[in-house]
Amino acid sequence: MTDVPSDEFAPRPKLLTPQVLQQLCTRSNAQGALRTLSHYGAIIGVGALIGVIASTHGVLWALPLLPVQGVLIAFLFMAVHETAHKTAFDSRRLNLAIGNLSGFLIGLPYDYYCLFHWEHHRHTQDPLRDPELIVGPKPRSETQLAIAYSGLLQVAGRLRLLLKHAVTGKVTVPWVPAGRRATIVREARAYATGYALLLLGSVALHSALLLWIWVLPLLLGQLILRPYLYAEHTGCDHTRSAFHNTRTTFTTRIVHWLAWNMPYHVEHHAYPAVPFHALPKLHAIVDGEIKYRGQGYVAVTRHTWAWFRDQFDGTKFGSK
Template sequence: MSTAITATGEKPLTSAELRELSVRSNMPGIIRAASHYGAIGVFGTLIWQVASTYGLLWAVPLIVVQGYFVAFLFMVVHETAHKTAFRSRALNLVVGHLSSFAIGLPYEYYCLFHWDHHRYTQDPRRDPELLVGPIPASDTELAFAYSGLRQVAFRVGLMLRHAFTGNASAPWIPEGKRHIVVREARLYVAGYVVLLLASFALHTTLLLWVWIVPLIVGQLFLRPYLYAEHTGCERTRSAFQNTRTTYTGALMKWFAWNMPYHVEHHAYPSIPFHALPRLNEIVDGRIVFRGQGYVAVTRETWAWFRRERGHLVRRVSGA
């Protein structure tokens, strides 16, 4: 389970350590991206071969696994948004847009959204992650939220609104960049239309079963992971108190691009993903909220949402 401890008085990261850990490199990102997209390619091929040979039902377990890999392309978007996945800015942009297109989350929009999340983490009035929806009002709504479907529907709807209305107004979108968000949304939508028309023309459902359905199924893995990052942590400005690091297995850390070390990332967002394990060794004693695996943390975040709902009901009723 996740536990809160009192941070020790250990020394903070020195300037020399920060400079050393902040060095960016292309190769770790290339290896990680190649393995991530490679896994998607392998399982996509298996899904198609099994479905074609034995029937779609036999491919369902493979679709579930594919869902994990496709949904966690969000982590590629996240790291490239920080421009720390690669040393090359061009590589960050190309891989970032490719991954954003794959998960239906326009890249430039997400960069702006995420920048404000880092600036105002856990601020209920300014953190975009706390502004995109109310606390679920029932266990049914809570389960729907944990499915990730609510969030996917919201971001797809937002992209369509940007594309078709030309209106991209939000506190985290500067007025001078609204046209960029609108243009990007239109390009993404145009790309999806081209792929849809191509699928019709070729009479194939390949993209549906190796991409779209896995993306939806994969939210069942991604959303509990994302809720673990800050849910139930303190509403303070300190990354060591408002964020949770979750200690988990090597596979999860690999395909989440080391973001389970989330306290470390928020405390020092300029440090690339591949240096976060070393950073953890330095600052581990200062981390207040730490989770021991995502199953235990999910139980805790679910319980937190239920408690907050109860507090809200009592405030509204005056009890």
């Protein structure tokens, strides 16, 4: 995906000179490798611990680790997102490799997501053109809202779309141009083949290991990822300015690590060419321009939940 230009309506604080912005946009293989290795290292470590405990003491003893593993795997969405912008690494090949690996692990085809996300940046908070407002569940009751916040419908939806692309060979969503549809079909078929081979291998080996260290944790992790994603734009203005249509949420260091600094989401939308590791510096410069400032994800989730409840009449919704 080509980098989206800076928001044409974004304020330009005096300290954010062209020279400073150019420095902030410097990409780093070292920074990308450090974040990737630490994230994947944590997944491998917790997964290995689940496997050892399950094999020596039984699966029940490993259950408390499944939510931890789930959050780590689900938040590989952030690796897909950063590599979609080609800012995780200076190397294009590394961006593509980590993007596809992470996309495969969370059931989100990488090339498809790049096109989806490009459209989101172009039309953020536009009810008619932002794909995050077009797709996904439209809750109209407390029960439907709770299901939406579980993230399971979103996962089921993208896997269903993947299978549709793979089986029918047809791509009809408007954010995939005609010239890219064949690529999206090939990608879907490659992902589907990979999942089928892993399933067949597990059956042949009579092993449920992948179920316990990958599939079930991924589903559990949506319970944290989905509220996090809803915090990014829900309840913000329907305007072109990233400083008004997006929310930055102030949170802990561990969440910043897990989310690849994307709690600085206003900063990212205003200047999407700035890589994840430079967002704290960018925040220090543009902080005073931010309209929506969340004070922790618990408080913001209460706010977004209340916002959705107010929309039960079906007039407008936000989704990701």
